[in-house]
Amino acid sequence: MEKLKKYLLQNFEQLFVLLVLGATVTINYFIPQKTAFLNFYFLPIILGGYYLGPRRAVLGAILCVILVSAYVLLNHEAFVIEQTEMNTYLHIMVWAGFLVLAGAVVGRLQERLAGEVSVTRELNQSLGDSQAALEAANNSLRESNQNLEERVRDRTFELEESKQALEGLKKKVENALYTTMDSSVVNLMIEGRLRSEKRNMSVMFTDLVGFTTYSESTPPESVVTDLNRFLHDMEPVLFAYRGHIDKYMGDGIMCEFGAPLDYQTHRLMAVVAAVKMQEKLGEHKHPWQMRIGIASGSAIAGLIGTRRQTYTAIGDIVNLAARLEQFCAPGRVLIDRYTHEDVAHFFNTRKLRALPTKEKVDLAKEHQLDLLYAEVAAAPDDADLHFRLGKLHLDMEEPMEALGYIERALQLDPRNTAFKVAYAEAGMKLKEYEKISVKGKRQRVEAFEVVGMKDPLDDRSKLPRGLPHVYRQMVDEILIPNDVTLPSEVLDGSLLHSRVVATLAYAIADIMDLPERDKLQILQAGALADIGKEVIPQHVLNRRGTLTRSEFELVKQHPEEACRIMRKMGYETPAVLEMVRHSHERYDGSGYPAGLRGDAIPVGSRIIAVADAYDALTSWRQYREPWQSAAALGEIRSETEKGVFDPAFVAVLDRLVG
Structure with missing residues (x-):
């Protein structure tokens, strides 16, 4: 039944038309009382008005009028009825029947409409109640939200104040720790990675000659001021070369290299730092001279003390370094044989007589x-x-x-x-x-006095005699002080590598007859190209074998880091920065960081790449011996055939050193 009802409602319009047509045919052809049955048309029109709406009901009525009018015109006589008594009664009965039907239909429609109106009214009432409840809930939520926001705002303010207080306290604690301990020690302590262990390291002792006499004849405040001025000059040098300042012993300093952070080149770091400290002392005209002793070997390092702790080293080499400092001449640096073996490639030294430790x-x-x-x-x-x-x-x-x-x-x-x-x-x-x-287990101590740093431009095994003579003056006048590049070069033992690269790059540019401004920019870029190596972990820098993919990704960061450091130092020339950034591009596009190829690589970068490769191959490293010049050139030519270097600049290098 429900399906039938649904079907009738969905197809009411079509059924309405069929009903009208059917009624019209039936009335006009089979019923004699046609005028009486005209009242029948009220029924479909009333139903159409309810189910189809007023517009379609009116159209339906017009359709009925047109159909009936057409039949009247075609068969006028059929609508003219002889008015007998019987016809009158029949006419009234038909009219009465349709009237009753119309009343029933309209009544039924009214009941249905009233029912729908009642349902609608109930729904409206329910919606009204729901709306009131929602408004009440909304008001309650709004009040709760306002209260919550106020509580959150108050709590946030309290937390921010607490955070600032904690940050301030943390900063004070860190500052207090950093003033008494090395930052690397503090960081390792905070991370829980500081442990006592036996490791290879270099230990340095320094002492000021004549300080005791000076302090006895000078007001205390002047002594403290002068001593702090001296330490203010020495500390940056030690920190630049990764030294851990163990303690100040009056006018003396005890410092370890290679602890607590492990560095394979700790001997080189210690000696370079010592030489730079002596230079700094002379430049700033302090009223004393300094002795420095350095010993390398195995020692125990760790936190010593219970309530008051300090990170220090214990072992035979500590005693040896102290004794070397005592035997050292004022203004000099004295090292033991184990340190000497690692730095002899970079420093001129003079062997002293053995210093016996037994009778x-x-x-x-x-x-x-x-x-x-x-x-x-x-x-x-x-x-x-x-x-x-x-x-x-x-x-x-x-x-x-x-x-x-x-x-x-x-x-x-x-x-x-x-x-x-x-x-x-x-x-x-x-x-x-x-x-x-x-x-005093060591039965004999061999001591070497550091005379000075070797100039790699004087190395005849890699550079012909005439080349440094032509370009040395220009390089010495223009080149950046080695204090800028040495801290990164000691990490992998490439001491003064930047000096050779800058010289060779300038010489190649000069032979290529480049403009003077371009040559000077190439000289500057060649000196700073590898300054970003500090970002590379030292175990990766000193790796003997092939690098892994992740390690090579670390290496690829250093050109960008070099540019960042240069900007921080005040080097803003775009051409120089671009040369440094692209100094590790390859001619075939397989280099880094941008993968440029051919002439898209700056000319200076292509020249620096050739100079860098030659000096790297012909220089000693702690993980390999240097190549002969001819072998290095052969390797560079082979790499050029593979697309690594620009053939034009390789040919000029061959003319220079071949």
Whole structure:
């Protein structure tokens, strides 16, 4: 039934038309009382008005009028009825029936309409009640929201005040810690990564000559002021070369390199820092001279103390560094042999007599040792010389030194049985030696005085004699002070690499007859191209093997970092910054950071890339020996054929140094 009702309602318009047509045909052809049945049309029109609306109901009525009018015109006689008594009664009965039907239909429609109106009224009432409830809820929520916002605002203000108070307290604590401890120690303590351990490091001791006499004859406030001025000049140098200031001992300083943060080039860092400290002392005209002693080796480092703690180093090399400082001449730097072995490639040194630590010294063996040292220096790849030197150290009860030289002999001749036996013997003696607790275990101390830093432009194995003579004056006058580049160069042992790169780059630009302004910009960019290496972890810089993908991504950051540092230092020339930024692009587009290729790479960047590659190959690094000049040029030519370098500038380099 519901389906039928739904169907009738959905198709009412079509049914309405069919009903009208059907009624018209039936009335006009089969019913004699046509005028009486005209009242029938009221029924579909009333229903149409309810279900179809007034517009369609009127159209339906017009349709009925047109149809009936058409039949009247076509068959007028059929609508003329003889008015008999019987016809009159029939007419009244038909009219009465339609009247009753109309009343019933309209009444039924009224009932339905009233029902829908009642339902609508109930819905309106329900909606009104719901609206009132929603408004009440909305008002309640608005009040709650206002109260919540006020509470949140108050709480936020309280939290902000607490945060500022905590930040201020944190800053005060950090400042207090930083004034008493090295920042690296503080950070490691906060992160819970600071531990006591035995590690290789370099220890530095400094002392001011004549300070005691000066302090006795000078007012206390002047002494403190002058001492603080001295420390103000020394601290930045130590921090620049990653030194950890252990303690101030009156006018003396104790400092470690390679602890608490591990640096493979800690010996080089210590010696460069010492030389720069002596230079700084002379430049600022302090009224004293300074002695510096440096020793390298294994020591224990960690936090010492209970309620008041300090990070310090303990071990034989600490005592040795203190003794070297005592024997050092004023204004000089004295280092031990282990430090000397790592820095001899970069510094001119002068060997002093051995400084004995025991009463009896075997002078014959000391003399024999000096001769062997000289022979090893002349033939560093002679395995037998290293073996003999190690055996002599073993005879002199110095197993640590013996182990180092015998190990080097084994590296040069791994199959030699005698070397293997001696190595095992030295290892066993070293274990016994470490168990003995005797003050001053080292039986003899070899000391080397640092004379000065070597100028790589004087290295005839990589540069022809005439080249530095032509360009040295220009480089010395224009080049940036090495204080800017040395702190990054000590990280991987590429000391004064920037000086050689800048010189070669300027020479190539000069031969190419570039404008003077361009040559000076290339000189400046060549000196600063690798200053961003500080952003690369030092274990990646000193990696012996191939870098992983993630490690290479770290390396690729340093050109952008170099530009950032340069801007911070005040270098704003766009051309120089662009040369530095693209100095590691490759001619075939496979370089970094932008992947430029060919002539899209700045000319200065292409020149610097060639100069950088040549000096890197021909320079000593702690993880490899230097290449011969001819071999380095051959490698660069091979790389050029693969698309790495610009052939034009490689040809000029070949003319310069080939």
